[in-house]
Amino acid sequence: GAVVSQHPSRVICKSGTSVKIECRSLDFQATTMFWYRQFPKQSLMLMATSNEGSKATYEQGVEKDKFLINHASLTLSTLTVTSAHPEDSSFYICSAPPRTGGQPQHFGDGTRLSIL
């Protein structure tokens, strides 16, 4: 069964709306989680590393004020896309390393975000 649960799977909303995506580790604690974004026909690009108990670390070029990450507990990380615009429409995927760290990561099912 799934070890990482991501919710919602699909969001369609108007431009200017803020959207929250949740990523939960099931049956294990994840002090670190990763958020990726994938545009059509492109690769997964790491956006940020979510760290429980401390600030997220963002990849170069990713606006931290636009993509707010909160690692509220050892099993939950949230990504909020603030004031979303059509160019933010993408497939957002979270992942968590295994209990022992390293690899392989467990991926959530992804969230398809469509901004009208």
Place this chain on the structure above:
Amino acid sequence: QKEVEQNSGPLSVPEGAIASLNCTYSDRGSQSFFWYRQYSGKSPELIMSIYSNGDKEDGRFTAQLNKASQYVSLLIRDSQPSDSATYLCAVNRAGTASKLTFGTGTRLQVTL
């Protein structure tokens, strides 16, 4: 130069044939290499991992790694229509055990 390069395809092979997927990477410090399968609209699914030079076989899949050439490949034997998907090569970032860099993927089409 991209950090992880793959031919985008599509690679078309007939059912029952061997599909060969290739990937090159630029960071010599990378130690962990992965092949993921991604169906359209779905998240990636791990197919193979390989950490040392040589071949690693798992069922119909064989991963090959050559660190000197910075090259990793995936062979799929007896290709099935259900193998039609995009195959992503991923490499860990040097100095980190968990962070991955993905290639853009190769789209495989297995024809009847």
